[in-house]
Amino acid sequence: MLAFPSTYTVGITSLGYQVVWATLAQRPDVDVRRLFTDQGDPQHRHCDLFGLSLSWELDGPVLLDLLEQQRIPIWASERGDDDPIVFGGGPVLTANPEPLAPFFDAVLLGDGELLLPAFIDALQECRTAPRAERLRRLAAVPGVYVPSLYAPRYSSDGQLLGVEPIEAGIPGTIEKQTWRGNTLSHSTVITPEAAWPSIHMVEVVRSCPELCRFCLASYLTLPFRTPSLDDGLIPAVEKGLGATQRLGLLGASVTQHPQFGDLLQWLDQDRFESTRVSVSSVRAATVTPELGRILAKRGSKSLTIAIESGSERMREVVNKKLATEEIYAAARYAKEGGLNGLKLYGMAGLPSETEADIEATAELLLQLKKATPGLRLSLGVSTFVPKAHTPFQWQGVRPEAEKRLKLLGKRLKPKGIELRPESYGWSVIQALLSRSDRRLAPVIAAVRGRHEKLGGWKQAYREAETPLPPWEEVIHQNWEAERVLPWEHLNGPLPKATLRKHHDEALT
Ligand code: SF4
Numbered sequence: 229m230l231a232f233p234s235t236y237t238v239g240i241t242s243l244g245y246q247v248v249w250a251t252l253a254q255r256p257d258v259d260v261r262r263l264f265t266d267q268g269d270p271q272h273r274h275c276d277l278f279g280l281s282l283s284w285e286l287d288g289p290v291l292l293d294l295l296e297q298q299r300i301p302i303w304a305s306e307r308g309d310d311d312p313i314v315f316g317g318g319p320v321l322t323a324n325p326e327p328l329a330p331f332f333d334a335v336l337l338g339d340g341e342l343l344l345p346a347f348i349d350a351l352q353e354c355r356t357a358p359r360a361e362r363l364r365r366l367a368a369v370p371g372v373y374v375p376s377l378y379a380p381r382y383s384s385d386g387q388l389l390g391v392e393p394i395e396a397g398i399p400g401t402i403e404k405q406t407w408r409g410n411t412l413s414h415s416t417v418i419t420p421e422a423a424w425p426s427i428h429m430v431e432v433v434r435s436c437p438e439l440c441r442f443c444l445a446s447y448l449t450l451p452f453r454t455p456s457l458d459d460g461l462i463p464a465v466e467k468g469l470g471a472t473q474r475l476g477l478l479g480a481s482v483t484q485h486p487q488f489g490d491l492l493q494w495l496d497q498d499r500f501e502s503t504r505v506s507v508s509s510v511r512a513a514t515v516t517p518e519l520g521r522i523l524a525k526r527g528s529k530s531l532t533i534a535i536e537s538g539s540e541r542m543r544e545v546v547n548k549k550l551a552t553e554e555i556y557a558a559a560r561y562a563k564e565g566g567l568n569g570l571k572l573y574g575m576a577g578l579p580s581e582t583e584a585d586i587e588a589t590a591e592l593l594l595q596l597k598k599a600t601p602g603l604r605l606s607l608g609v610s611t612f613v614p615k616a617h618t619p620f621q622w623q624g625v626r627p628e629a630e631k632r633l634k635l636l637g638k639r640l641k642p643k644g645i646e647l648r649p650e651s652y653g654w655s656v657i658q659a660l661l662s663r664s665d666r667r668l669a670p671v672i673a674a675v676r677g678r679h680e681k682l683g684g685w686k687q688a689y690r691e692a693e694t695p696l697p698p699w700e701e702v703i704h705q706n707w708e709a710e711r712v713l714p715w716e717h718l719n720g721p722l723p724k725a726t727l728r729k730h731h732d733e734a735l736t
Pocket of ligand 1: 436438439443444445446481511534
């Protein structure tokens with residue numbers, strides 16, 4: 229059974245979910261059924277494996293509901309020989325699985341292309357063995373983390389001292405696995421019921437070489453990988469365009485593919501005249517007049533660029549190599565190409581940010597509006613949330629962000645610039661989930677039924693009777709370099725020392 233913690237419409241629009249499903253479905257020795265919150269394939273009499281795909285920290289409680297609905301104990305420690313092995317993967321679990329670790333029998337760290345076949349093969353070899361033996365066998369597969377075979381150790385004042393194997397023969401650290409093949413992923417299901425109806429999604433790049441200091445999409449998935457055009461991307465695009473005329477080019481930074489210009493030229497052919505092409509966020513510095521023109525011609529209405537901040541100083545701190553002039557040029561090219569709108573993304577509460585930096589963001593938007601009249605501008609702003617395995621993992625959420633989000637609203641809304649701020653309160657909960665350890669698990673279990681309300685999370689935290697990761701320390705404090713991180717036993721692409729070096733370069 230492969231579950232997604234949302235409706236069919238949302239789940240089937242997740243390329244990651246589709247690809248895991250297709251990989252399992254292609255194996256003759258696996259019969260895979262799908263499960264969403266509103267529907268599912270007919271169930272099996274007996275299920276050996278229950279996979280959960282998680283791409284959003286706040287969806288943890290929904291996963292537990294799905295387990296319970298299937299009559300599977302939510303706590304791994306309460307599962308017996310006849311219960312399925314519950315496994316999960318994806319960026320949230322790869323970055324810091326600890327708050328959810330007590331619910332999983334196995335967490336797959338890294339790229340599914342490598343991990344899934346090795347995981348299933350290992351399980352097939354010991355399918356009839358007692359559960360404990362199966363788990364030990366899985367723990368020997370590179371990149372497979374079996375949380376129950378590790379225990380956290382705390383000092384008397386509640387500081388984490390380490391997460392260590394509980395018996396000999398279990399690896400002390402687990403290495404994230406990296407796929408280096410020439411093809412990345414593309415849709416295997418094209419359906420009008422998807423959130424983007426009938427879209428064929430193609431992953432153009434994996435990771436991003438820019439290394440913005442807060443960015444999980446870059447740091448966690450390094451190295452930057454780009455399939456070649458002729459034997460990777462074009463065949464992947466062609467596969468879907470027989471079935472639909474809607475194409476989505478996905479990736480953290482698609483325009484940085486070294487042959488992206490050639491791909492655009494190829495899509496400019498007459499035979500794609502009625503094909504609609506959309507691209508996920510592009511790097512502003514890579515926007516060209518050609519990109520604006522071809523996207524407009526292929527049905528895109530707007531372009532999305534992440535600027536992070538209107539302040540050059542702030543962009544330097546976060547390593548966003550983007551000059552103000554390049555932002556103006558991107559807006560100009562979008563307009564000249566025939567696009568109607570430009571969506572910009574920024575952040576509030578970044579480490580070292582001052583109110584002057586926020587004023588600079590407002591000012592940039594106002595000047596952009598003047599410079600490109602007629603182009604609809606909107607600014608999406610989120611609060612900085614620290615993510616594991618990035619240089620800013622040591623930095624806390626800054627309470628000033630809440631006021632600064634409001635300040636942007638005051639400056640921009642009266643001038644007709646749409647502001648789409650993300651809730652500060654939810655960013656706080658996200659940080660709680662992204663920097664906590666296993667002690668948070670009882671809160672995630674208890675918040676079910678009220679997890680859609682901020683107050684529900686706060687209440688569940690207050691009511692917990694077991695020791696918890698301290699609220700202020702986990703969410704808001706800047707952590708010392710020496711601190712043992714809850715994910716310290718899980719090796720990401722870059723060593724901790726390199727991340728700290730990038731942190732110090734940014735902030736000292
Ligand atoms: S350019 Fe975008 S995707 Fe790349 S590192 Fe920066 S924020 Fe992340």
